[in-house]
Amino acid sequence: MLGYIVIASVLVSLMSLIGILFIGMRGNTIDRFLEHFVSFAVGGLLGGAFFHLLPEAMESKNPSIFTYVLLGIILFFLIEKVLHWRHCHKGHCDAHTFTYLNIIGDGVHNFIDGMIIAASFMTDQRLGIATTVAVAVHEIPQEIGDFGILIYGGISKAKALMYNFLSGLTALIGALTVYFFLGDSTWLKDFLIPWTAGGFIYIALVDLIPELHKERKPGKLPLQLVTVFIGLWTMWGLRAVFEH
Numbered sequence: 001m002l003g004y005i006v007i008a009s010v011l012v013s014l015m016s017l018i019g020i021l022f023i024g025m026r027g028n029t030i031d032r033f034l035e036h037f038v039s040f041a042v043g044g045l046l047g048g049a050f051f052h053l054l055p056e057a058m059e060s061k062n063p064s065i066f067t068y069v070l071l072g073i074i075l076f077f078l079i080e081k082v083l084h085w086r087h088c089h090k091g092h093c094d095a096h097t098f099t100y101l102n103i104i105g106d107g108v109h110n111f112i113d114g115m116i117i118a119a120s121f122m123t124d125q126r127l128g129i130a131t132t133v134a135v136a137v138h139e140i141p142q143e144i145g146d147f148g149i150l151i152y153g154g155i156s157k158a159k160a161l162m163y164n165f166l167s168g169l170t171a172l173i174g175a176l177t178v179y180f181f182l183g184d185s186t187w188l189k190d191f192l193i194p195w196t197a198g199g200f201i202y203i204a205l206v207d208l209i210p211e212l213h214k215e216r217k218p219g220k221l222p223l224q225l226v227t228v229f230i231g232l233w234t235m236w237g238l239r240a241v242f243e244h
Contacts, residue, residue, distance in 0.1 A: 002179060004125065005118045008132040009175040012113060015139035016168030017161060038211050039224045041138045043231020045204040048134030051232075051239045053120075053197035056127050062190045072198020077206070079108065107167040113139070114174025115182075116199075119192040122179065130238045131196070137231060138203060143168070 057065050113135050121128030143164060155163070178192075212224055 001121060001125075004128060005121050005175050005179055006172065008117050008121065008128065009114050009172040012117065012132065012135055012139055013110070013165070013168035013171045015136060016110075016143050016164040018140060018143050035212075035215065035220075035224070036227050037137075037140045038208050039227035040231040041140065042204045042208045042212070043228040043233070044134050044137035044235055045200040045208070045231075047232040047235025048131060049197040049200040049204075051235050052127055052130040052134075053193055053200065056123060057190075057194040057197065060190050064190070065194045068191050068194040069198040069201070072195035073202045074198075075195070076199045076202040079112075103163050103167055106164070107170045110168050111170040111174035111177075112199075114171035114176075115178045115192070116196045117171070118175035118178035119182075119196065123193060127193075130235065133238060134200060134235065137234075138208075 054065075054069070057068075117128065117132055117135060120131035182192075215224070
């Protein structure tokens with residue numbers, strides 16, 4: 001179990017280096033890639049919440065499940081407010097002001113991702129794999145956006161990659177914290193799993209979908225919808241595979 005948790009956390013941490021693929025690209029080229037990644041992440045996060053996390057949480061028959069989902073939404077809102085957790089996916093933030101706060105906020109974000117991954121694996125190995133996929137598809141546009149913010153804030157590309165990677169490693173710390181200190185499986189299923197579902201729903205609806213609304217060209221809508229449904233289909237497909 002610990003091996004799966006470590007591998008999954010490290011893989012998610014490595015997503016922080018994806019910016020290296022875009023070093024030689026212009027901003028408008030990166031934006032075109034991000035549009036597709038963001039759409040896919042919307043489907044992946046919503047699919048992770050509704051196809052995997054919520055059905056798993058409901059197996060405990062805890063009447064407070066949906067209260068914890070709402071709590072997850074509210075807590076993720078507070079995290080963004082207090083820590084300036086930045087979900088800027090096109091690098092158009094006030095980067096000079098928030099460059100280093102972004103690094104700290106991203107570290108907290110990744111720490112929580114690690115907690116989510118560990119909790120999912122400790123509940124069920126199949127749920128852990130599905131949750132890792134959902135976290136990873138969100139990390140792609142998130143980390144590219146973070147990379148863009150750091151570059152825009154005046155940090156060299158090499159240092160931006162290094163800072164992104166160091167903040168990404170906090171996912172492993174979060175995962176190990178849950179595994180060694182918060183390992184009560186009943187608590188995980190009754191609280192942390194539905195809380196995670198609320199967080200996924202919040203990120204998809206509050207952070208990512210508004211990015212899609214910034215695209216005003218009607219002709220782009222079909223491609224956005226298709227990409228969202230590909231994300232949903234991916235998460236549904238994982239569930240179908242696991243059930244067999």
